[in-house]
Amino acid sequence: MGRTTTATTAGPRPRADALRNRERIIDAARELAVQYGADAPLDEVARRAGVGNATLYRHFHDRSVLMRQVVLSVIERATGHAERAAAAEEDDPFEAVSRFAHTAVDERIGALCAMFSAGFDPYHPDLVQARERFDTAVDALMERARGAGQLRADSETGDLMVALSQLTRPLPGTTCPANDRFVHRHIQLLLDGLRAPARSTLQGSAVTLEDLRAAR
Amino acid sequence: MGRTTTATTAGPRPRADALRNRERIIDAARELAVQYGADAPLDEVARRAGVGNATLYRHFHDRSVLMRQVVLSVIERATGHAERAAAAEEDDPFEAVSRFAHTAVDERIGALCAMFSAGFDPYHPDLVQARERFDTAVDALMERARGAGQLRADSETGDLMVALSQLTRPLPGTTCPANDRFVHRHIQLLLDGLRAPARSTLQGSAVTLEDLRAAR
Amino acid sequence: MGRTTTATTAGPRPRADALRNRERIIDAARELAVQYGADAPLDEVARRAGVGNATLYRHFHDRSVLMRQVVLSVIERATGHAERAAAAEEDDPFEAVSRFAHTAVDERIGALCAMFSAGFDPYHPDLVQARERFDTAVDALMERARGAGQLRADSETGDLMVALSQLTRPLPGTTCPANDRFVHRHIQLLLDGLRAPARSTLQGSAVTLEDLRAAR
Amino acid sequence: MGRTTTATTAGPRPRADALRNRERIIDAARELAVQYGADAPLDEVARRAGVGNATLYRHFHDRSVLMRQVVLSVIERATGHAERAAAAEEDDPFEAVSRFAHTAVDERIGALCAMFSAGFDPYHPDLVQARERFDTAVDALMERARGAGQLRADSETGDLMVALSQLTRPLPGTTCPANDRFVHRHIQLLLDGLRAPARSTLQGSAVTLEDLRAAR
DNA sequence: TATGAATGAGTTTTCATTCAT
DNA sequence: AATGAATGAAAACTCATTCAT
Numbered sequence: 001m002g003r004t005t006t007a008t009t010a011g012p013r014p015r016a017d018a019l020r021n022r023e024r025i026i027d028a029a030r031e032l033a034v035q036y037g038a039d040a041p042l043d044e045v046a047r048r049a050g051v052g053n054a055t056l057y058r059h060f061h062d063r064s065v066l067m068r069q070v071v072l073s074v075i076e077r078a079t080g081h082a083e084r085a086a087a088a089e090e091d092d093p094f095e096a097v098s099r100f101a102h103t104a105v106d107e108r109i110g111a112l113c114a115m116f117s118a119g120f121d122p123y124h125p126d127l128v129q130a131r132e133r134f135d136t137a138v139d140a141l142m143e144r145a146r147g148a149g150q151l152r153a154d155s156e157t158g159d160l161m162v163a164l165s166q167l168t169r170p171l172p173g174t175t176c177p178a179n180d181r182f183v184h185r186h187i188q189l190l191l192d193g194l195r196a197p198a199r200s201t202l203q204g205s206a207v208t209l210e211d212l213r214a215a216r
Numbered sequence: 217m218g219r220t221t222t223a224t225t226a227g228p229r230p231r232a233d234a235l236r237n238r239e240r241i242i243d244a245a246r247e248l249a250v251q252y253g254a255d256a257p258l259d260e261v262a263r264r265a266g267v268g269n270a271t272l273y274r275h276f277h278d279r280s281v282l283m284r285q286v287v288l289s290v291i292e293r294a295t296g297h298a299e300r301a302a303a304a305e306e307d308d309p310f311e312a313v314s315r316f317a318h319t320a321v322d323e324r325i326g327a328l329c330a331m332f333s334a335g336f337d338p339y340h341p342d343l344v345q346a347r348e349r350f351d352t353a354v355d356a357l358m359e360r361a362r363g364a365g366q367l368r369a370d371s372e373t374g375d376l377m378v379a380l381s382q383l384t385r386p387l388p389g390t391t392c393p394a395n396d397r398f399v400h401r402h403i404q405l406l407l408d409g410l411r412a413p414a415r416s417t418l419q420g421s422a423v424t425l426e427d428l429r430a431a432r
Numbered sequence: 433m434g435r436t437t438t439a440t441t442a443g444p445r446p447r448a449d450a451l452r453n454r455e456r457i458i459d460a461a462r463e464l465a466v467q468y469g470a471d472a473p474l475d476e477v478a479r480r481a482g483v484g485n486a487t488l489y490r491h492f493h494d495r496s497v498l499m500r501q502v503v504l505s506v507i508e509r510a511t512g513h514a515e516r517a518a519a520a521e522e523d524d525p526f527e528a529v530s531r532f533a534h535t536a537v538d539e540r541i542g543a544l545c546a547m548f549s550a551g552f553d554p555y556h557p558d559l560v561q562a563r564e565r566f567d568t569a570v571d572a573l574m575e576r577a578r579g580a581g582q583l584r585a586d587s588e589t590g591d592l593m594v595a596l597s598q599l600t601r602p603l604p605g606t607t608c609p610a611n612d613r614f615v616h617r618h619i620q621l622l623l624d625g626l627r628a629p630a631r632s633t634l635q636g637s638a639v640t641l642e643d644l645r646a647a648r
Numbered sequence: 649m650g651r652t653t654t655a656t657t658a659g660p661r662p663r664a665d666a667l668r669n670r671e672r673i674i675d676a677a678r679e680l681a682v683q684y685g686a687d688a689p690l691d692e693v694a695r696r697a698g699v700g701n702a703t704l705y706r707h708f709h710d711r712s713v714l715m716r717q718v719v720l721s722v723i724e725r726a727t728g729h730a731e732r733a734a735a736a737e738e739d740d741p742f743e744a745v746s747r748f749a750h751t752a753v754d755e756r757i758g759a760l761c762a763m764f765s766a767g768f769d770p771y772h773p774d775l776v777q778a779r780e781r782f783d784t785a786v787d788a789l790m791e792r793a794r795g796a797g798q799l800r801a802d803s804e805t806g807d808l809m810v811a812l813s814q815l816t817r818p819l820p821g822t823t824c825p826a827n828d829r830f831v832h833r834h835i836q837l838l839l840d841g842l843r844a845p846a847r848s849t850l851q852g853s854a855v856t857l858e859d860l861r862a863a864r
Numbered sequence: 865t866a867t868g869a870a871t872g873a874g875t876t877t878t879c880a881t882t883c884a885t
Numbered sequence: 886a887a888t889g890a891a892t893g894a895a896a897a898c899t900c901a902t903t904c905a906t
Contacts, residue, residue, distance in 0.1 A: 015885075018890060037253075041875065052892040057877065059890095163402045166383050186379045190402075193409030234865075258901065268867040273902070450886070471687075473879065484888040489881070595834045598815050618811045618838075625841030663906075666869060689896060700871040705898065707869095 022059050024049040029070045030111045034168075038067055038114035067114040068124055074111045075130045078104045082137035086144065093145035098191050100141060101160065105168050105183055112165035134161075155194050163190050238275050240265040245286045246327045250384075254283055254330035283330040284340055290327045291346045294320045298353035302360065309361035314407050316357060317376065321384050321399055328381035350377075371410050379406055454491050456481040461502045462543045469601070470499050470549035499546040500556055506543050507562045510536045514569035518576065525577035530623050532573060533592065537600050537615055544597035566593075587626050595622050670707050672697040677718045678759045682816075686715055686762035715762040716772055722759045723778045726752045730785035734792065741793035746839050748789060749808065753816050753831055760813035782809075803842050811838050 028048035032040035042063060046053040060066035085091070085100045115122060138157045145151040167186045244264035248256035258279060262269040276282035297319050301312045331338060354373050361367040383402045460480035464472035474495060478485040492498035517523070517532045547554060570589045577583040599618045676696035680688035690711060694701040708714035733739070733748045763770060786805045793799040815834045 015889070017884080021890085039255075042877090043875070053876090054878080054893075055891055058892095062877080158398075159402065159405060162398065163383065163405065166402070167379065182374075186375070186382070186406075189375060189379065189409035190405055191409065192411075193405035193407065195408075231865080237866090257899085269901090270867055270869095270903085271865085274865075274867095279901075447886080453887090469685075474881085475879070485880090486882085486889075487887055490886070490888095495880075590830075591834065591837060594830065595815065595837065598834070599811065601814065614806075614810065618807065618814070621807060621811065621841035622834075622837055623841065624843075625837035625839065627840075663868070665905085669869085690898085691896070701897090702872075702899080703870055706871095709898095711897080 018059075021049070021051050021055060025051065025056055025059060025066070026069055026073050029066055030074065030108055033067070033070055033111040033114050034108050038063075038120070042066070064120055067120060068127060070111055071114050071120075072126060072130050074107065074109055075127075075134050077107050078109055079130070079134040079137050081107065082134065082141050086137060086140045092150075093141075093148045094150035094195065097141055097145050097151065097160075097194075098188075100138070101164060101187055101191060102184060104164055105187055109164050109168055112161070115165075151194055159194065234275075237265070237267050237271060241267065241272055241275060241282070242285055242289050245282055246290065246324055249283070249286055249327040249330050250324050254279075254336070258282070280335045280337065283336060284343060286327055287330055287336075288342060288346050290323065290325055291343075291350050293323050294325055295346070295350040295353050297323065298350065298357055302353060302356045308366075309357075309364045310366035310411065313357055313361050313367065313376075313410075314404075316354070317380060317403050317407060318400060320380060321403060325380055325384055328377075331381075367410055375410065450491075453481070453483050453487060457483065457488055457491060457498070458501055458505050461498055462505065462540055465499070465502055465543040465546050466540045466600075470495075470546035470552070474498070496549075496551045496553065499549060499552060500559060502543055503546055503552075504558060504562050506539065506541055507559075507566050509539050510541055511562070511566040511569050513539065514566065514573050518569060518572045524582075525573075525580045526582035526627065529573055529577050529583065529592075529626075530620075532570070533596060533619050533623060534616060536596060537619060541596055541600055544593075545601045547597075583626055591626065666707075669697070669699050669703060673699065673704055673707060673714070674717055674721050677714055678722065678756055681715070681718055681759040681762050682756050686711075686768070690714070712767045712769065715768060716775060718759055719762050719768075720774060720778050722755065722757055723775075723782050725755050726757055727778070727782045727785050729755065730782065730789050734785060734788045740798075741789075741796045742798035742843065745789055745793050745799065745808075745842075746836075748786070749812060749835050749839060750832060752812055753835055757812055757816055760809075763813075799842055807842065 025045065029040065029045045032045055032048065042056055043053050045066075046056040049056070056066070060069065081103045082100050085096045085103075088096065091099075114120065121127075135157050138160060142151055142155060142157060142160070146153065146155070164187065167190065168183050241261065245256065245261045248261055248264065258272060259269050261282075262272045265272070272282070276285065298316055301307070301316045301319075304312065307315075330336060337343075351373050354376065358367055358371060358373060358376070362369060362371065380403065383406065384399050457477065461472065461477045464477055464480065474488060475485050477498075478488045481488070488498070492501065513535050514532055517528045517535075520528065523531075546552060553559075567589050570592065574583055574587060574589065574592070578585065578587065596619065599622065600615050673693065677688065677693045680693055680696065690704055691701050693714075694704040697704070704714070708717065729751045730748050733744045733751075736744065739747075762768065769775075783805050786808060790799055790803060790805060790808070794801065794803070812835065815838065816831050
C-alpha cells in the first residue's frame with residue numbers, strides 16, 4: 001500500500017515536481033529496460049522522461065541505483081497483483097496463478113532482467129525486503145493451487161519469477177510489436193507445465209538469490 | 217609465423233590456417249554471445265580466438281556477418297541433433313523431443329538470441345535455408361510425438377525454438393554458473409507444458425519470421 | 433572592526449544570519465582552496481558551509497567573486513599579523529619576519545593560489561587596496577630587518593608573498609597531513625636564503641602584479 | 649643509458665610510428681601538466697600530440713598511467729643532468745648543485761606536481777627505481793658540496809626535489825610567461841638557504857615517500 | 865594474409881550556474 | 886532570503902571499424 005520504495009530517513013520536503021520527475025524517470029527506465037535491457041543509454045532514459053540528464057543523476061547516483069529502483073517498482077506492482085489475486089478467494093486457484101502471470105507480463109515484469117546486470121546488487125536491503133513480500137504473496141497464491149491439487153508439488157516461486165522474466169525479456173535492439181502476442185503464448189506453455197500431475201520430474205531446483213551471488 | 221599445414225595440391229588454396237582462424241573466431245563469438253549477448257565486444261572475440269582484430273574483419277565484414285555465421289553454426293549443429301533424434305525410431309517420441317531440447321541447450325542454442333539483435337537480417341538466404349532444414353527436422357520430431365498423442369495438437373516448431381532461445385538467453389554482463397542448472401529445469405517445465413492433452417488452449421500463435429520482419 | 437571586505441554601498445539591512453552564512457561560506461571555501469586549489473567544487477563548499485548551493489550564489493555571483501573574497505580574507509588576516517609583528521619593536525627583526533612567515537602558513541596563506549586561477553582579476557579595486565596595505569605592512573617588517581643588516585638588500589616583498597604561496601600550495605586532490613610539516617621546513621630554507629649577506633645575486637626580480645596581468 | 653621507461657616484457661615489434669606517437673603524447677602531456685597541473689584534459693593532450701583521443705588511451709590505459717610516464721620521463725631527464733653535473737669534477741661543487749637546479753627547472757621538473765594527484769601511485773616499481781637512481785645522483789652532487797663545506801649539513805635530497813617541484817608548479821589555468829623569470833629567482837633564494845653555514849636549524853625533515861603514502 | 869595501430873562517434877558522469885518553491 | 890531541483894556543457898573512457906606495416 002504505502003510507498004515502500006524510498007524514504008527510510010524522512011527528508012524535509014519531498015517537493016511535488018521532484019517526485020513527479022522521479023516517477024517519470026523510473027517509468028521511462030522500465031520501458032527502455034524492457035526494450036533494450038539493463039544497458040539502456042541513460043541519456044535516452046532522461047530524454048524519454050522529459051528531463052535533463054543531470055536530473056536523472058541527481059535522483060539516482062548511477063545506473064545501478066536507477067535499475068534497482070526499476071526492479072523494486074516492478075516487484076512492488078507484481079506483488080500488488082499477487083496479493084489481490086490471492087485475496088480473491090472465489091476464484092479457481094490455478095486460474096488465479098495464471099491470471100497473475102499474464103498480468104505480470106503486461107506489467108513489464110521483463111524489466112527484472114535488469115537484475116542480471118553486472119553491478120546489480122541483489123542483496124540490497126530494499127530489494128531483499130521487496131522480494132520477501134513478493135515471494136510471500138506468490139507462495140500463497142501457488143500454495144492454494146498446490147493444495148487444490150492443481151499445481152505440481154515440486155513447483156517453486158522462483159520457477160515462475162525467473163521463467164517469467166526470461167520469457168518476457170526484450171528482444172534487444174528493437175521494439176517488437178509481436179512480442180506481446182507470443183510472450184503470452186509461451187507463458188501459457190509454462191503454466192501448463194506447472195500443472196499437476198507432473199508427468200516428469202523437474203531437474204535441479206529453482207534459481208535462488210544464492211545462485212545470483214555465486215554468479216558474481 | 218609459417219603456415220603449419222602444408223598444402224600439396226596446386227591452385228588457389230583455401231589455406232588451412234585461414235580456415236582454422238575462421239572456426240576459432242566463430243567459436244569464440246558463440247561463447248561470448250551466450251555470455252554477453254549479441255553486443256559482445258569484437259576485440260574481445262578476436263582476443264579469445266587468438267587472432268588480431270583485423271583478421272576478424274577480414275573474415276567477417278562486420279558484426280552482423282559474424283553473428284549470422286554464429287547463428288548458422290548453432291542451427292546447423294542443432295539440426296544434426298534433431299535429425300539424428302528423428303532417425304532413432306526406437307525411442308519414445310516425446311523422449312526424443314525432450315532429449316533434443318536439452319541437448320540443444322548444451323549446444324549453446326542460446327546464442328540464437330543474436331537473431332534478435334538490431335542489424336540482424338533473418339531473411340538472408342543462407343539463414344532461410346538453414347532454418348528450413350532445421351524446421352523440417354524438428355517438425356518431423358514433433359510430428360512423430362504429436363501422432364503418438366504425446367504432444368498437444370496446437371504446438372508448433374516455433375514454440376520450441378523461440379522459447380528455447382529465450383529461456384537460455386545469457387544473463388548479460390556476467391557468467392552465471394548456475395545458469396545451466398536452472399535452464400534445464402525451465403526447459404522441462406516448458407516441455408511438460410507441451411504435452412498432450414492440453415488442459416488449456418494456447419493463445420495466439422508461435423512466433424514466425426514474419427513477426428521478426430514486422431518488428432523492424 | 434567594520435566589515436572591510438565588501439559593502440562599498442550601504443545596503444539597507446545586513447541581517448545577522450546572512451552575515452553568518454557569508455562568513456561560513458568564505459571559511460569553507462578557504463579550506464577547500466587550500467586542499468583542492470581554486471577549482472574546488474562549489475556544491476561542496478556550500479555543503480561544508482552548511483547552506484544550500486543557491487545561497488552561495490546569492491552571496492557570491494560566481495566562482496571568481498567567491499575566490500576574490502577568499503583571497504581578501506587571507507590577505508587581511510596576514511596583514512594583521514604583519515602589522516602586529518612590525519609593532520612589536522622589542523623583537524629581533526629577522527625573527528619577526530620569520531615568525532610572520534610561519535604564521536602566515538598556518539593562516540592558510542596557501543589559499544592565495546586562487547589568485548593564479550583563470551578568471552581571477554588581480555586588479556579588482558578591493559584587492560589592490562588590500563594588497564597595498566599588506567605590502568606596506570610586510571615592507572615595514574622586512575625593511576626593519578634589512579636596516580639591521582639581517583636581510584639581503586635585494587629582497588622584495590613579492591619574494592616572500594609568492595614563494596610562500598607556492599610552497600604552501602596544496603597537493604591537489606588529497607589532504608596531505610604531512611604537508612604542514614615539510615612546508616615549514618621549506619619556508620625556513622627560503623628565509624635562510626633571504627638572510628644577509630647574500631652570497632649570490634638574485635636573478636630577475638620579484639613577481640609583480642604586472643606579471644600577472646601579462647600572463648593573461 | 650637504455651630506455652628504462654617501458655619494455656619490461658619484450659613485445660614482438662615496437663613499430664616506429666607507434667613509438668613516435670607515444671613520445672609525442674608524453675611530451676604533450678608534460679607541457680600541459682606544467683601548464684594546467686595533473687588534471688589537464690586528456691582530449692587536449694591528444695589534440696596537441698596530433699593524435700586521436702583513443703590513441704592516447706591505447707598507449708596509456710588511463711590518466712594515472714600517462715601521468716606516471718610523464719613523471720618518469722621528467723625524473724629520467726633530471727637524473728641525466730644530475731649525473732653529468734656530478735661527473736664534471738672540475739666545477740665548484742655548490743655551483744654544480746645550483747646549475748643542476750636551474751637546469752631542472754628548464755626541463756619542466758614542475759611536471760612532477762602530477763605526483764601529487766589523486767590516483768597516482770608513488771610506489772609503482774618503475775617509479776621507485778627511477779627515484780632511486782635520481783636520488784643517488786643528486787645525493788652525490790649534494791654530498792660533494794656538503795663535503796666541501798658549501799652546503800648545510802642538515803640538507804637533504806628531498807628538500808631540493810620537492811621544493812623545486814613546488815616552486816615550479818604551474819600557475820593553474822594559464823601560461824605565465826613571467827613564470828620562468830621569477831621561478832629562477834625563487835630557486836636561487838632556496839639554494840642560498842641551503843648554503844652552509846646554516847644560521848638556523850631546519851624544522852622537521854624532508855618529505856619522503858612515506859609522507860605521500862600517509863597522505864592517501 | 866595477418867596484424868597492431870589509429871580513430872571518431874557514443875556513453876557515463878560531473879559541475880557551475882539558473883530556476884522555482 | 887534561503888533552498889532544493891534542474892540543466893547543458895564538458896570530460897573520461899569504450900568500441901566498431903579502417904589503415905598501414
